[in-house]
Amino acid sequence: MSFEPSDKYTDSALRIGDTDPYPQRLVGEFIGTVVSNDWVNPEYKHLILKVHPHALKAYAGQMFHLLCPSPDGAEVWMRRPMSVYRVDRTEGQVEFLYKTEGRGTRGMAKLGPGDDFNIAGPLGHGFKLEPGWKNIVVLGRGVGLATLAPLSQLAAEHGVGVTAILSARNPDVVMSKELFEELGAKTITVVDTDNSSAVENVETILEDLIAKGKADAFFTCGSNRLLKLMQRLGEKHHVPGQVAMEQIMVCGFGACYVCMRTFKVDGKLTLKRVCRDGPVFNMQEAVGW
Amino acid sequence: MVDLSVKIGAITLQNPVQPASGAFSWEYNDVIDLNRLGALVAKTICREPRLGNPTPRMAETEAGIIQSIGLPGKGIEYFLDHIVPEYAKFKPPLVVSVNAETIEDFAALAEELSVPDVDVIEANISCPTRNQTGGNFAMHEDYTRDCIRAIRAKTTKPLWVKLSPNAGDIVSIAKAAEEAGADCLVIANTFLSLKIRTDNFRPALGNKFGGLVSPALKPIVLRMVYQVAKAVKIPIIGIGGVTKAEDVVEYMLAGATAVGIGYAGFRNPTALITIIDDLEAWCNERGIKKVTELIGAVRDDDMEMDTLVAASAGV
Numbered sequence: 001m002s003f004e005p006s007d008k009y010t011d012s013a014l015r016i017g018d019t020d021p022y023p024q025r026l027v028g029e030f031i032g033t034v035v036s037n038d039w040v041n042p043e044y045k046h047l048i049l050k051v052h053p054h055a056l057k058a059y060a061g062q063m064f065h066l067l068c069p070s071p072d073g074a075e076v077w078m079r080r081p082m083s084v085y086r087v088d089r090t091e092g093q094v095e096f097l098y099k100t101e102g103r104g105t106r107g108m109a110k111l112g113p114g115d116d117f118n119i120a121g122p123l124g125h126g127f128k129l130e131p132g133w134k135n136i137v138v139l140g141r142g143v144g145l146a147t148l149a150p151l152s153q154l155a156a157e158h159g160v161g162v163t164a165i166l167s168a169r170n171p172d173v174v175m176s177k178e179l180f181e182e183l184g185a186k187t188i189t190v191v192d193t194d195n196s197s198a199v200e201n202v203e204t205i206l207e208d209l210i211a212k213g214k215a216d217a218f219f220t221c222g223s224n225r226l227l228k229l230m231q232r233l234g235e236k237h238h239v240p241g242q243v244a245m246e247q248i249m250v251c252g253f254g255a256c257y258v259c260m261r262t263f264k265v266d267g268k269l270t271l272k273r274v275c276r277d278g279p280v281f282n283m284q285e286a287v288g289w
Numbered sequence: 290m291v292d293l294s295v296k297i298g299a300i301t302l303q304n305p306v307q308p309a310s311g312a313f314s315w316e317y318n319d320v321i322d323l324n325r326l327g328a329l330v331a332k333t334i335c336r337e338p339r340l341g342n343p344t345p346r347m348a349e350t351e352a353g354i355i356q357s358i359g360l361p362g363k364g365i366e367y368f369l370d371h372i373v374p375e376y377a378k379f380k381p382p383l384v385v386s387v388n389a390e391t392i393e394d395f396a397a398l399a400e401e402l403s404v405p406d407v408d409v410i411e412a413n414i415s416c417p418t419r420n421q422t423g424g425n426f427a428m429h430e431d432y433t434r435d436c437i438r439a440i441r442a443k444t445t446k447p448l449w450v451k452l453s454p455n456a457g458d459i460v461s462i463a464k465a466a467e468e469a470g471a472d473c474l475v476i477a478n479t480f481l482s483l484k485i486r487t488d489n490f491r492p493a494l495g496n497k498f499g500g501l502v503s504p505a506l507k508p509i510v511l512r513m514v515y516q517v518a519k520a521v522k523i524p525i526i527g528i529g530g531v532t533k534a535e536d537v538v539e540y541m542l543a544g545a546t547a548v549g550i551g552y553a554g555f556r557n558p559t560a561l562i563t564i565i566d567d568l569e570a571w572c573n574e575r576g577i578k579k580v581t582e583l584i585g586a587v588r589d590d591d592m593e594m595d596t597l598v599a600a601s602a603g604v
């Protein structure tokens with residue numbers, strides 16, 4: 001090794017083909033190669049990344065911490081957390097579905113085929129399917145659907161039936177419908193434009209699913225309103241549930257205590273780390289935001 | 290083979306690279322081999338269980354992040370029963386950082402933490418968001434002396450003292466800590482700072498003020514390490530903006546015996562290990578057999594340059 005003058009940060013992430021010094025470790029830092037990064041609608045992009053096999057350990061509800069390139073030449077200081085949208089073990093790829101918002105995601109939107117992309121993970125506790133569950137209900141809105149989508153993969157692997165209620169502003173920005181349906185889920189789309197996404201209507205749909213025995217468990221992400229609804233119905237009908245939470249995050253390992261959210265555990269309010277205690281939590285313990 | 294080991298008083302570190310308190314936990318074992326680090330440094334512990342500050346606890350700025358965590362933790366009992374055993378599974382020495390609001394409690398805590406599995410007590414007397422008579426004693430020479438003296442009287446463990454870059458004259462404070470019995474000075478904690486959002490006119494952090502963390506601060510902290518190294522005899526650990534092996538070298542040249550790393554481990558979870566490997570390669574390339582040769586080796590006494598004579602002669 002030779003040390004030329006440079007102010008580059010240290011970087012020792014695993015590239016495709018590198019020998020893995022620690023194959024048994026849960027988490028790694030990887031430099032993947034972008035396969036594609038295309039718009040799915042005016043706000044959201046879908047990134048497919050070829051990665052070292054170690055990264056394929058990821059499962060539904062877990063996340064990666066992404067080192068986003070700069071959108072403007074200035075530094076992006078923190079990584080950005082993103083749920084795994086899909087893990088394709090045969091192709092050796094992980095996928096992300098993301099909304100372009102601030103500097104990090106705008107930088108990410110600039111990535112093109114062949115580009116390097118540094119990701120750390122998989123991190124956190126994801127969704128868990130209990131043995132007795134035969135049918136689950138997934139309810140998500142906006143970017144929450146990116147987090148919930150891989151549940152369809154997990155459920156299909158376990159022979160569990162899925163009803164996915166997809167909420168969006170208008171029919172053009174409904175996401176993940178195909179991904180859910182491909183894997184055998186039944187989908188119900190509700191949108192703001194015809195008021196079908198109103199809480200009362202979604203409540204009717206959920207009550208109906210419960211009555212038909214299609215709701216052994218609830219899953220949600222991305223909307224406080226929908227979380228409260230599922231909590232209320234879950235409590236009323238004794239349907240257990242899981243919620244994926246978001247919060248500004250720094251380390252991703254549970255060390256820095258930045259990504260805190262409030263939870264109610266045994267009647268007492270407390271704070272938990274989204275990155276390590278979650279990002280998936282017992283739905284009834286979540287206080288919302 | 291390069292000998293990377295360094296000595297800090299009675300403690301030997303296998304290499305001069307260790308994590309910085311609060312930016313690290315045993316949970317990093319998920320991604321790196323903790324047995325390769327120079328030391329393990331636990332997050333600052335307080336006596337009482339604390340939830341910490343309101344969120345957001347972090348915000349990005351043009352040149353780094355500001356953060357205000359508020360020393361959350363489950364209190365000393367939980368720490369001794371559950372967290373110390375997690376660290377004890379690994380080989381490097383365990384440094385336990387501690388903070389209290391009064392000098393008496395500081396000393397009592399240090400005593401209670403002086404258990405066999407704890408190798409070093411690090412007195413965090415520089416938490417930037419605490420006030421100078423309540424936990425942030427490093428803002429003032431006399432408070433520093435009184436606090437360190439009180440702790441020294443209650444523990445025989447090696448005592449490291451983490452200083453504040455926010456104090457007016459860090460050299461006097463460093464000397465006060467040395468006089469009071471510190472075994473090592475950790476320079477420095479974070480820079481008190483503020484960010485205001487222009488969209489809603491509110492401070493960006495839930496706690497309003499936070500500590501700035503950035504590689505841009507390295508030259509400032511390096512200057513402090515250099516000045517303090519000239520004024521004290523005890524070893525120094527340099528902390529601030531280390532992101533690569535050359536930064537370790539730079540701190541050592543300025544007089545540090547070791548470095549602590551926070552931010553770089555957030556950016557690249559594997560950074561500390563890479564920096565250790567690179568440091569070894571860097572020494573190898575230059576035929577440096579012992580990394581300790583670098584300590585204080587800055588060549589500042591033979592600065593020959595053609596402009597020197599003219600400049601010192603004046604106009």
Ligand SMILES: Cc1cc2nc3c(=O)[nH]c(=O)nc-3n(C[C@H](O)[C@H](O)[C@H](O)COP(=O)(O)OP(=O)(O)OC[C@H]3O[C@@H](n4cnc5c(N)ncnc54)[C@H](O)[C@@H]3O)c2cc1C
Binds near residue numbers: 063084100279349
């Ligand atoms: C576990 C988890 C999974 C996520 N999965 C996805 C996903 O699959 N697709 C997707 O589009 N988004 C997801 N998010 C949200 C995503 O992390 C933020 O949208 C993103 O960080 C915004 O970055 P930015 O630079 O574009 O925006 P900025 O607004 O410029 O970000 C500023 C800061 O705020 C943080 N931040 C802003 N909004 C959020 C948020 N909602 N949650 C967490 N941090 C935030 C950023 O990390 C950054 O530090 C997830 C968040 C978490 C915690």
Ligand SMILES: Cc1cc2nc3c(=O)[nH]c(=O)nc-3n(C[C@H](O)[C@H](O)[C@H](O)COP(=O)(O)O)c2cc1C
Binds near residue numbers: 256310358386451530
């Ligand atoms: C999220 C975060 C939490 C921190 N918590 C502590 C702490 O509990 N005790 C302490 O002494 N320093 C704490 N620090 C300061 C670091 O130990 C270190 O001094 C600082 O980050 C500068 O080093 P760096 O530039 O390598 O990050 C914290 C820093 C960060 C970023």
